Amino acid sequence: MADKISQAVISRLPRYLRYLGDLKDEGVERISSHDLSIRMHVTASQIRQDFNHFGGFGQQGYGYNVGYLYDEIGKILGLDHKHSMVIIGAGNLGQALANYMNFEKRGFFVKGIFDRNEEVIGKKVRNLEIQDIANLESFITDNQIEIAVLTLPKAGATEISKILVRSGITAIWNFAHVDLDLPDNVIVENVHLSESLMKLSYKLNRKK
Amino acid sequence: MADKISQAVISRLPRYLRYLGDLKDEGVERISSHDLSIRMHVTASQIRQDFNHFGGFGQQGYGYNVGYLYDEIGKILGLDHKHSMVIIGAGNLGQALANYMNFEKRGFFVKGIFDRNEEVIGKKVRNLEIQDIANLESFITDNQIEIAVLTLPKAGATEISKILVRSGITAIWNFAHVDLDLPDNVIVENVHLSESLMKLSYKLNRKK
DNA sequence: TAGATTGTTAATCGATTAACAATC
DNA sequence: TAGATTGTTAATCGATTAACAATC
Numbered sequence: 058m059a060d061k062i063s064q065a066v067i068s069r070l071p072r073y074l075r076y077l078g079d080l081k082d083e084g085v086e087r088i089s090s091h092d093l094s095i096r097m098h099v100t101a102s103q104i105r106q107d108f109n110h111f112g113g114f115g116q117q118g119y120g121y122n123v124g125y126l127y128d129e130i131g132k133i134l135g136l137d138h139k140h141s142m143v144i145i146g147a148g149n150l151g152q153a154l155a156n157y158m159n160f161e162k163r164g165f166f167v168k169g170i171f172d173r174n175e176e177v178i179g180k181k182v183r184n185l186e187i188q189d190i191a192n193l194e195s196f197i198t199d200n201q202i203e204i205a206v207l208t209l210p211k212a213g214a215t216e217i218s219k220i221l222v223r224s225g226i227t228a229i230w231n232f233a234h235v236d237l238d239l240p241d242n243v244i245v246e247n248v249h250l251s252e253s254l255m256k257l258s259y260k261l262n263r264k265k
Numbered sequence: 266m267a268d269k270i271s272q273a274v275i276s277r278l279p280r281y282l283r284y285l286g287d288l289k290d291e292g293v294e295r296i297s298s299h300d301l302s303i304r305m306h307v308t309a310s311q312i313r314q315d316f317n318h319f320g321g322f323g324q325q326g327y328g329y330n331v332g333y334l335y336d337e338i339g340k341i342l343g344l345d346h347k348h349s350m351v352i353i354g355a356g357n358l359g360q361a362l363a364n365y366m367n368f369e370k371r372g373f374f375v376k377g378i379f380d381r382n383e384e385v386i387g388k389k390v391r392n393l394e395i396q397d398i399a400n401l402e403s404f405i406t407d408n409q410i411e412i413a414v415l416t417l418p419k420a421g422a423t424e425i426s427k428i429l430v431r432s433g434i435t436a437i438w439n440f441a442h443v444d445l446d447l448p449d450n451v452i453v454e455n456v457h458l459s460e461s462l463m464k465l466s467y468k469l470n471r472k473k
Numbered sequence: 474t475a476g477a478t479t480g481t482t483a484a485t486c487g488a489t490t491a492a493c494a495a496t497c
Numbered sequence: 498t499a500g501a502t503t504g505t506t507a508a509t510c511g512a513t514t515a516a517c518a519a520t521c
Contacts, residue, residue, distance in 0.1 A: 065512070067467055071460035075442065089478060101478095102514050109480060117479040118521045134463045135470030149361030156357045159442075159459060165466075203469065228469050230462065234283065234367075244472065246465035250456065251367060252279035254438065255342045257454035258373075259275055261411065261436050262343030264452065273488070297502060309502095310490050317504060325503040326497045 062110050069107055070130055072097070077127040089120035139164045141202050142230075145217055146209030147172035147180075147187045150232060154206060155182045165204070169196050173213070190217070197224040204228045211235035270318050277315055278338055280305070285335040297328035348373045349410050350438075353425055354417030355380035355388075355395045358440060362414060363390045373412070377404050381421070398425070405432040412436045419443035 076097055080088060090108075094101040108114050108121075114129055115121045131137060142160075144151045147170050154160075155167050170182055173190040180187050188196070196202070205226050207214050214233030221229060221243075228244040231237055234251055284305055288296060302309040316322050316329075322337055323329045339345060350368075352359045355378050362368075363375050378390055381398040388395050396404070404410070413434050415422050422441030429437060429451075436452040439445055442459055 063512070067464060068460075070467065071457070071463040074463070075460075091478080100514060102516090103512095105479065105481085106513080113480065115479050116521060117519070118477045120478065133467065133470070135466040136463070138470075140466060140469070149357075149364045153357030153361040154458075157458075160462065163459065163463070165462060204465065227472070228465055230465055242472075244465060244468045246461055246468070248456070248458065248461050249279070250362075250365075251371065252276075252283075253454055253456050254368065254373060255279040255282070255344070255371070256275055257412065257436055257438055257452060258343040258348060259278065259341065260452045260454070261348070262341070262346075264435070264450075271488070299502080308490060310492095311488095313503065313505085314489080321504065323503050324497060325495070326501045328502065 066107050066110055069099075069103075070134055073104075073107070074127065074130045074134065074136075077123055077130065080123045081127055085123055087120050087122055090115070092120075136163055139166060140204055141166050141168045141200065142204040142206055143167070143169040143171060143193070143197065143202050144206045144208060145171045145190065145193065146207065146213070147174075147177050147182060148208060151206070151208035152182050154208065155185065167206075168200055168202060171196075193217075194220055194224040197221070197226060202226065204230055206230045206232070208232045274315050274318055277307075278342055281312075281315070282335065282338045282342065282344075285331055285338065288331045289335055293331055295328050295330055298323070301329075344371055346372060348412055349376045349408065350374065350412040350414055351377040351379060351401070351405065351410050352414045352416060353379045353398065353401065354415065354421070355382075355385050355390060356416060359414070359416035360390050362416065363393065375414075376408055376410060379404075401425075402428055402432040405429070405434055410434065412438055414438045414440070416440045 076093065090101040090104040094104055097104075105115075108126075111129070111133055114126050142165055144155050144167055151170060151172075155170050160167070167185065169188060170185050171188050171190045171193050172178060177187050178189050197205070203226070205221050205228070207217065207229060209217065211233045214231065214235055215237065218229065218237045218239060222239060226243065228246070229237065229239070231245055231247045232250070234249055237245055239245060284301065298309040298312040302312055313323075316334075319337070319341055322334050350373055352363050352375055359378065363378050368375070375393065377396060378393050379396050379398045379401050380386060385395050386397050405413070411434070413429050413436070415425065415437060417425065419441045422439065422443055423445065426437065426445045426447060430447060434451065436454070437445065437447070439453055439455045440458070442457055445453055447453060
């Protein structure tokens with residue numbers, strides 16, 4: 058188990074977690090792959106295959122224990138640890154993410170927010186003062202930041218990514234509309250909003 | 266051509282468009298699938314297969330004309346038309362999207378922004394006054410809005426989606442962390458930020 | 474024990490890559 | 498014409514679904 062798990066499987070894990078969380082809230086203690094498959098509109102076979110990539114979480118004749126499965130998937134997703142982040146780019150999107158409380162519930166803490174624009178430096182977002190991007194490198198090392206959130210225009214993003222690599226960042230959550238060129242040991246996860254909107258637009262176009 | 270094009274192909278189109286735009290900006294007039302494959306870190310075979318789903322855009326012995334291909338992919342993605350949107354939920358994320366100028370460049374115009382919270386109704390975001398969500402239904406019909414952007418908590422999202430369906434909305438860009446249950450003729454595109462962050466966290470966990 | 478449901482192997486389906494004939 | 502590169506068919510690879518033996 059846990060050898061080479063496909064991107065497709067990983068992408069489904071957060072959705073499983075969400076449905077299991079809902080089931081927990083409803084007070085459901087156990088569920089079969091079949092019943093879950095009906096709720097989630099996927100096949101029971103896929104559910105069992107997916108879970109078995111990580112070991113046997115179920116029990117024959119019984120199904121899966123909701124609470125246990127929820128916890129196990131949470132662990133697989135690393136939600137049993139705290140993660141520290143910095144946000145780089147204190148524009149609307151950066152501030153929106155800084156203010157989004159739900160990340161903290163999952164263990165993701167915003168420790169700093171940075172911008173290069175002097176006009177916003179010093180202003181407060183939530184409980185954090187926007188810092189000069191010049192302090193970024195030392196801040197990351199001193200505070201052992203794992204994740205950098207890039208919410209700035211593409212030109213800046215490419216430039217900053219070099220600083221991030223130098224400062225030993227582990228992962229980048231990239232909202233800039235550019236493919237960052239990073240060493241293999243730095244993890245990237247892209248959120249390209251305009252690409253998502255274009256996909257919507259494609260389907261819209263298709264319809265007619 | 267254009268029969269049943271897989272989700273995988275569609276997801277790649279916006280990225281092609283981006284690279285072609287960059288090439289145009291660099292003044293490159295033509296490119297072969299081979300050269301493009303090197304830039305984009307994909308196979309030339311995939312590029313040719315992808316484009317040929319929509320008809321022959323290239324020419325043997327020459328390659329692809331950058332400007333022409335850019336325009337054609339733009340058309341496939343529906344970027345040759347204007348699209349009107351409303352944003353529902355004037356929180357940080359909703360405001361960030363309302364302020365994001367780049368969507369307009371692609372033809373996506375925010376015509377209205379709505380919230381149920383009385384404290385924010387009447388406030389201005391960019392050039393738009395936040396409206397009471399009670400006006401939503403008539404606004405959509407009167408202004409022939411195509412796309413509704415859902416940037417509100419999950420409970421509200423499910424509720425509002427019913428109003429949207431009733432008002433004849435065509436597409437929903439859903440940022441709420443919930444799977445909306447909609448009729449087949451309503452298009453949905455989900456952006457689940459917390460799921461993206463969990464994927465990042467998985468990879469982080471994996472590394473250790 | 475009998476019934477239910479998993480874990481897992483085998484079959485199918487779809488997507489990606491390779492190869493090459495068509496053609497500019 | 499010769500060279501380059503597409504469009505397209507065939508081969509491979511991987512992911513999903515089906516089937517069923519193991520077992521709680």
